[in-house]
Amino acid sequence: MAVESKKPAHLINAESIGRFVGSEAGRETIRRELVECGQVKAGEQALILLDDQAPDGTEQVIEVIVGMLRQMGLGVTVMHTDALLPLAHGGMPGSFASVEKYRLPKAWFQAILAADVVFDYTASGRGAQKYNVDFYTLSSYYGKRIIGRRAVEAPEVMWSEDDPNRPNAEAMLFPGDLLRAIGDRINEKLFATAETQKEFRLTNPWGTDLRFTTLPGDICAPSAGIRRHPRSDQFYGDDSNRLYRGIAGVQVTQTCEGVWVTRFCSLLGGRLSEPITIRYKDGFIAGAEGGPDAKRLLDLIADEPAGVHAILMGINPKATPFRAGEYMLGNDGAGAGVAHIGMGGAGMFYRSGKLGGVGANHFQVGNLPKISWWAGDECICRDGVLLTLQDPAIREKARQYGNPDELLRQFSWPAEV
Amino acid sequence: MSAIADVFRHFILTALDHPQGPAVARTFNRTLQFVLTDDEPFYVQIQDGHMEVHPGDSGLDWKYKDWARVTCVHASAQLLRQVIAGRRIMSDAFFDEELAFYPSRAADRNSDITVEGSIVPWLYALVRLALEQGQRTSYQAYVKELGA
Numbered sequence: 371m372a373v374e375s376k377k378p379a380h381l382i383n384a385e386s387i388g389r390f391v392g393s394e395a396g397r398e399t400i401r402r403e404l405v406e407c408g409q410v411k412a413g414e415q416a417l418i419l420l421d422d423q424a425p426d427g428t429e430q431v432i433e434v435i436v437g438m439l440r441q442m443g444l445g446v447t448v449m450h451t452d453a454l455l456p457l458a459h460g461g462m463p464g465s466f467a468s469v470e471k472y473r474l475p476k477a478w479f480q481a482i483l484a485a486d487v488v489f490d491y492t493a494s495g496r497g498a499q500k501y502n503v504d505f506y507t508l509s510s511y512y513g514k515r516i517i518g519r520r521a522v523e524a525p526e527v528m529w530s531e532d533d534p535n536r537p538n539a540e541a542m543l544f545p546g547d548l549l550r551a552i553g554d555r556i557n558e559k560l561f562a563t564a565e566t567q568k569e570f571r572l573t574n575p576w577g578t579d580l581r582f583t584t585l586p587g588d589i590c591a592p593s594a595g596i597r598r599h600p601r602s603d604q605f606y607g608d609d610s611n612r613l614y615r616g617i618a619g620v621q622v623t624q625t626c627e628g629v630w631v632t633r634f635c636s637l638l639g640g641r642l643s644e645p646i647t648i649r650y651k652d653g654f655i656a657g658a659e660g661g662p663d664a665k666r667l668l669d670l671i672a673d674e675p676a677g678v679h680a681i682l683m684g685i686n687p688k689a690t691p692f693r694a695g696e697y698m699l700g701n702d703g704a705g706a707g708v709a710h711i712g713m714g715g716a717g718m719f720y721r722s723g724k725l726g727g728v729g730a731n732h733f734q735v736g737n738l739p740k741i742s743w744w745a746g747d748e749c750i751c752r753d754g755v756l757l758t759l760q761d762p763a764i765r766e767k768a769r770q771y772g773n774p775d776e777l778l779r780q781f782s783w784p785a786e787v
Numbered sequence: 788m789s790a791i792a793d794v795f796r797h798f799i800l801t802a803l804d805h806p807q808g809p810a811v812a813r814t815f816n817r818t819l820q821f822v823l824t825d826d827e828p829f830y831v832q833i834q835d836g837h838m839e840v841h842p843g844d845s846g847l848d849w850k851y852k853d854w855a856r857v858t859c860v861h862a863s864a865q866l867l868r869q870v871i872a873g874r875r876i877m878s879d880a881f882f883d884e885e886l887a888f889y890p891s892r893a894a895d896r897n898s899d900i901t902v903e904g905s906i907v908p909w910l911y912a913l914v915r916l917a918l919e920q921g922q923r924t925s926y927q928a929y930v931k932e933l934g935a
Contacts, residue, residue, distance in 0.1 A: 471882060500902050507878040510901075510908045511915060554896070561896060565851060587854040587890025592897050592904070605814060605905040605912070621892040716882050718861065720889035725861060727884060 381525035381700040384427030390521075390528060391430045395539030399522075399613065400434055404442070406546065406599040407611040408487050408517045412443030417485035419478075421454045423463075423493035428521045432491060449481060455494040455502055459670060463493045463520055464636040464702075466501035466732040467670070470716045474504040482508050482516065490518040499608050501716055501732045509607055518608045523615040524704035526691045531781070534693060541688040541704065542614050545771040546596050548764075549616040552685050553594025556618040556758050559745045560589045568746035570620065572681065572709060574738040575753075580628035580650065580711075582681065584620040585720070594618050594685055614689065615704040619682035622719040622728060626653040626678050630711055632736035634699040637670060638663055641699050648735060653678045653721060653728070655713065667735075677728030679715035683743055683751060684708040687759055687780035691739060695784040703737040706780050707754030710737045739787050754783045788842040791864035792829035795821075796840035798871045799831065802917040803838065804924075811912050812836040817894070818845050818857040819910060826864035830857075855895035858906050861887040873918055877911050 390396035404410050416439050418432055432448060439446045458468045474482075482488050490498065495518040498505035508514045522528060527538040563570060564586040572580045594616030595609050630648045634641055646660030646667065654677045658664035682703065684691075689704035691697060703710045714729035721728070740754035750757060758764060759778040768774035788796075802808040813836035820830045830845040831838060847853035866885050869875040880886040888907055892900055900906045 503879060503882040506882065506902055507876060511876055511878040511911045513908060513912055557896065561893075567851070585850055585854065585890045586893065587849070587858075587900070588892045590892040590899070592893065592899055603814060603905075605908045607899075607902045607904060607908070609902075610899060610904050717891075718884045718887035719891050720859075720887075725887060725889070730882075 381698075381702075382425050382427070382521060382528055384425075384430070386525075386528045387425065387427030387430050387521055389535060390537050391434050393537050393539070395542055396537055397434065399542045400431065401438060402613055403517065403519065404435065404438055404489075407597045407613060408489065408515070409599075409601070410439065410442060410444055410487055414486035415445045415447070415484070417481055417488045418446065418448045419454065419488065419490045419492050419495065420448065420450045421492040422452045423457055424491055425493075425521055428491050431521045435489060447481070447485070449478065451475075451478070454478065454492040455498060457493060459637065460639040461733065462636050462640055464497065464734050466494065466497060467637060468731060469494070469502050470730040471503050479504055479508070482514060483512060486515065488514060488516040490516055491521060493520070495519055496608065497732070503716070506716070513604055516608065517611060523612055524689060524702035526698050526701035526704060527614070527689055529693050531690050531693065538688065538690060541686055541690070544614050544686055544688055545777070546599070546613060548768055548771055548777065549596045549614065549685060550593035550598070551767045552758055552764055553596060553616050553618050554592070555761055555764055556594070556685065556750060557589055557592065559748060559750055560618065560620065561586050563745040563748075564589055564620075566746070570746075571744040572741060574631075574709075574741045576633075576645065576738065577631040577647065578629060578738055578741075580626065580630060580681070582620070582623040582626040582653075582678070584623050588621045588623075590619065590621050590680065590682075591617065614686055615702060616685040617682040617703060618685055619680060619709070621680050622721045623653050623678050623681070624721055624723075626650050630735060630738075632738065634736035635663070635667065635733070637731075637733035638666060650678070671729070671731070674729045674731060676713040676731070676733075677721070678711060678713065679728050679732060680712040682710055682712070683741060684737075685756060685758075687756065687778060690781045691737070692784055692787055695786060697739050697787040699736065701737050706756035706759065707741055707751060707783065708737050708739055709741045709743065710734055740783055756780060788840075789827040789829065789864075791823070791826050791867055792840055792842050794871065795829070795867055798917050798921075799840070799913060800838060801920045802913045803836075805916040805920040808913075808916050808920070809836050811909070811916060812838060814909055815894070815898075815906065817906060818847060820845050820847070820849065820857055820859045822859055822861050823867075824861075824863045849890065854890060854893075858894065858900055859889045860910070861889065870914060877914055
C-alpha cells in the first residue's frame with residue numbers, strides 16, 4: 371500500500387473541543403488523565419506531541435494541559451509536526467495502514483526517550499504503541515510512559531442526550547474503579563467460556579452474526595483497560611490506562627466464522643455509502659458485499675489478508691452512542707451494548723492451531739449498536755443492554771460510589787437505532 | 788542443556804547485577820517457555836526475583852490448564868545470539884515476525900502480556916538491563932586496564 375497523507379475526517383471539531391475544555395467536567399477529565407493515567411510528579415519533564423492530522427481544536431486541550439502540568443511543577447515541552455504517522459488512503463484515526471514499520475524522525479525518537487512522561491495528541495496517538503515499531507520500542511523496550519490519546523477518549527461523550535452543547539459528564543466521570551469491577555466481572559465469564567472451550571456468539575439487528583472461540587490467554591483487557599490509581603509498577607501501557615472507555619472481549623480468535631454488517635470503516639474514511647456485509651472465514655475477511663465501498667475494502671486488503679485482531683464490547687453505561695435519537699456511526703465503542711472488531715496487527719499470533727500473522731495493517735470496521743453477546747450458554751449483553759450491570763456483586767460494589775440504581779442505569783436505546 | 792540455553796542463562800542473570808535488576812526481576816512470577824525454530828527448547832523460571840534456566844519443556848499446559856503461569860516465547864537461537872550481541876533489538880524482531888508470544892493477551896486474570904501491559908515489556912527490560920550491565924562491566928574493565 372502506498373502512503374499518502376491529508377487531513378483526515380474527524381468525529382470532533384474545534385467547537386466541540388472548545389465546549390469540552392470550557393466545561394468543569396472536561397477540565398476534571400483532563401486533570402484525571404494527567405494524574406491518574408499519566409501518574410505525573412513534580413520535577414518531571416513532560417513532552418507533548420501534536421501533528422496537523424489531529425482534529426482542529428486539539429491545541430485548546432494542549433493549552434490546558436500545559437498550564438496544569440506547569441502548575442503541578444513539571445517542565446513541559448511541546449513538539450508539533452505535520453504528520454507523525456501518516457494516515458494512508460484517506461483513513462481516519464484508528465487506521466494504522468502502512469505505518470507498522472514507519473520510522474519516526476530521529477529527533478522525535480530521542481526526545482521521547484529523554485522525557486519522563488509523554489502525552490501524544492497526534493491523530494494516531496492512541497494505538498501507535500501497538501501498531502508502529504518505533505512507538506512499540508519506546509513503550510515496551512525502553513519502558514517509556516507514553517499516554518497516547520486522541521483529544522478525548524471517546525467522541526460520543528462530547529454531547530449529552532439532553533443537551534447537545536454540554537459534554538456527557540456522567541460518562542466521563544463515571545467511577546473508574548467501578549468500571550474496572552464491571553470489566554473484571556465480564557472477564558470472569560469470558561475466561562470460564564474460553565477455559566471450557568465453548569463458543570462465543572455476537573449478533574446485532576443489522577444482520578451481524580459471528581461465532582468465535584479463543585484461548586483464555588487471549589481474553590482482554592484486564593479490568594476493561596481502565597487505569598489503576600495509584601500504581602507504582604512500571605510495566606503498563608496505553609491500553610491499560612483509560613479513564614472511562616472500558617472495553618472487554620477477546621484478542622485473536624482460534625476460530626471465527628460468520629458475517630459483520632457495518633455502515634462505517636476507519637480504513638475507508640468513516641461513513642459508508644451503503645451498509646456492507648463482511649464475511650469471515652477462519653478468522654480472516656473472506657469477502658464483502660455492498661457496493662463500491664465493499665469492493666474498495668477488498669482491493670485495499672488484496673495484498674495482505676486481514677485477520678481478526680480483537681473483538682471488543684463497550685461497558686460504560688452512561689456513554690450514550692447516539693444524539694437526538696440518531697446512532698453516531700463514528701462513536702468509539704465506549705458505551706455498553708456497542709461492539710467493534712479490529713482487523714490486523716503487527717506480529718505473530720497462535721491461532722487456528724498454528725503461529726502466523728493477521729496482517730500488519732490495523733483498521734476497524736465499525737462499532738455496532740444493540741449487540742447481543744453470548745459466552746457459551748450465558749448471555750452477557752442482550753439487545754444492547756449489558757446484563758452484568760445488574761449482577762449483585764456489581765451492585766454491591768456500586769454502593770461505594772452512590773446509589774446503584776442510578777449509577778448502573780444504562781441509557782435506553784432509541785427504537786429507530 | 789543446549790549451548791544457546793547456557794549462553795542465555797549467563798546473559799539474563801547479568802541483569803540481576805544491574806542496580807535496577809533485582810527490583811525488576813521481582814515484578815512477576817512467571818515461566819517463560821522458549822520455543823526455538825533452530826534449536827532445542829528451554830525455559831526460564833522467575834520466582835520472587837530469582838531466575839533459573841532449564842533445558843526442555845516446562846510441561847505446563849499454556850493453552851488451558853496453566854495459561855496463567857506460563858508464556859511461550861517463539862524465537863530462534865540465531866535471534867537470541869544477535870540480541871545478546873547487541874545487534875538486534877527484541878522489539879524490532881517482534882515486528883519482523885521473528886519473535887512472538889503466545890497466548891498473546893492475558894497473563895492472568897489481572898494482568899496483560901503484551902504492550903498493553905506487563906510480561907513482554909518485563910522480559911524486554913530484563914534483556915535491556917543485562918545488555919547495559921554487560922556494557923558497564925566491560926567499560927569498567929577497560930578503564931581499569933587503562934589505569935585511568
